[in-house]
Amino acid sequence: MKRFFVLLPILFILTQTSVFADESKQERDIYRDLETFANVLTLIQQYYVDEIDSSKVVNGAINGMLGSLDPHSAYMTPEDFKDLEEETSGSFTGIGIEISMRDGVLTAVAPIEGTPAEKQGIKSGDQLIRINGELTKTMTLLEAVKKLRGAKGTPVTITVHRQEWKEPKDFTLIREAIPLVSVKYTELEPGFAYIRVSNFQATTTKDLRNALKNLKKKHPLQGAILDLRNNPGGLLDQAVKVADIFLDKGVIVSTKGRHKEEQMVFKAHPGEGYSDFPLVVLVNGGSASGSEIVAGALQDHKRGIILGTTTFGKGSVQTILPLPEGAGLRLTTAKYYTPSGDSIQATGIKPDMVVPLTAAVEAKADPPPPLKTVREKDLPRHFKNEKDVKKQPENQDESGEGGDQEENFQKMEDIRQMARRLEQDNQLRTAFITLKSLSLASGQHRSKE
Incomplete structure (x- = not known):
């Protein structure tokens, strides 16, 4: 308690010193405000009806101060700081x-x-x-x-x-x-990939690269849908690296703040090998921050078609500043800008193709809709065409899939689930139609019927 009473004369001396040293008016105002704060705290300690918890009052003052800045700046107790670390780790x-x-x-x-x-x-x-x-x-x-x-x-x-x-x-x-499994993927058809990135955490870029490698092993990539809907963001560096995977040159995003260290430009690097096939990016009002960085970069470089609805519009960067005893400060230190120099703060990324999620599709289907995309050749143990039987390698069994019956049933279930999603999700369905059209136009698609 006593330390707050000592604060007043110290602040008075500092104020007087600042005047004699001819410091700026702003600095003098800060000391004057601190003196006011100390006076208020002292009066609370002396006259408030109940004995106060000084730490709680000071923390309340800190939260009030940060709350006056913007919605994303906040004081983190040691417990809050630990929770943040857990969240970004997985x-x-x-x-x-x-x-x-x-x-x-x-x-x-x-x-x-x-x-x-x-x-x-x-x-x-x-x-x-x-x-x-x-x-x-x-x-x-x-x-x-x-x-x-x-x-x-x-x-x-x-x-x-x-x-x-x-x-x-x-x-x-x-x-x-x-x-927080941030990357999920599957094939819509041979050569056409669906990749869902739900947030940007420490392993997202690594997981995305592995997903693309696995998809490429199955069939040469003729096109991909990158689903960023309801992706609230996460780590800035991971969002930049994800965009870098699909770009081989140019600016991905730039940040601008008050200080030199916040003036940064992030650029793409050649060599990923995933910049040569058609790409459709799905976004909606839940796509925020990091997902807007990715969508904005791919849109400005005309690397992909952005499809869906306008994104959330969070165009600021938060830096985590550690404080003593495990606490931390999440402070907005910069704003970010797309390669074209536009800020998406409060405006969001506007899709190239506006496709709202329709109410009829939004509702849960009961019973499930018919599965139109499952064909005879997709069924386990289906009869082979005589021409195919003659071409069948000797080391394959009757199923044509290497004899792994469990794997065949899993493949069938994956097909059923994706068929159901395509029936229920008009945005995904439109993206798939658009992707196949782009693939045909680029000459990459080769019929395998």
Whole structure:
């Protein structure tokens, strides 16, 4: 307690010294404001009705100070700092939703694929009014995150307002371990790849390279769909490296801040070998930050067709600054710009092809739609055409797949799942049609019928 009483004369001396040293008016104003803060703190200590926890009051002042800057700057306690490290390394326990402050309201940026939030139907743009009955209006972003997270298997109730609803609705979700597998992939057809990047974490670039190598081993790549929908971002360097995989030259993104170290330009490097096939990039209102960097770079360099709806519009860079005793400061230090020099802050990336997700497709199909894309040749143990039988290598069995029956059934299940997705997801379906058209136009597609 006593250290705060000592602060006043020290600050007074510093103020007087700054005047005698003819320092700038701004510096004098800072010392004057600090003196005001110390006076207020002292009066609280002396006269507040209950004895106060000084640390709690000071932390509240710090959070208030950062909250006056922008929605993404925040003070992190040692516990918050540890949670951040866990999240970027690959997992955390919670409901699986990226949140932000929009116009002072806690807003869902995107649910993470396969998590309780996505399964319960939480969408990008949903406003979280309450968490366990407590109003979120007075919460900081990190306080809200902490309340949403918790022990595995425990419930949390969120009150959600959506623009088209007349009244807010309550959702009770059970917290789970959220594994952040950032890259998933499959073939839509031989040579046509579907790659889903759900966020940018420490292993994303490595995982994407492995995915492309595995796809290339199966068939020469004739085209790919890169799905960045509901990708809330993550590590800046990983987003840059992901864009670099598909580009062989030019600027990917530039950042501009107040200081020289924030003036950076990130450029593509030749040699990845994935810049010569058609590419369609899927985005929506939940695509933010890092995913906007990737989409913006590919769009400006005309490397791919951007398809979907306008992205979230987060065009700022946060730097994590460590503080003593394990705490940290997440501070907005720069804004980033696409290769053409445009800032996407609050405007987002506008798609080349605007394709909203239709309400009919958005609804869950019950029963599942017919599977139009599964053909006779895809079925395990199908009869061979006589011409194919004559050409069959001696080391293959009747299935034509090397005798691994379990692998055949898995392949069939993958085909069924993708067929169902194409039926239900009009954006993905449009992207696939567009991709095949681009492949035909480029002369890469060769019929294998």
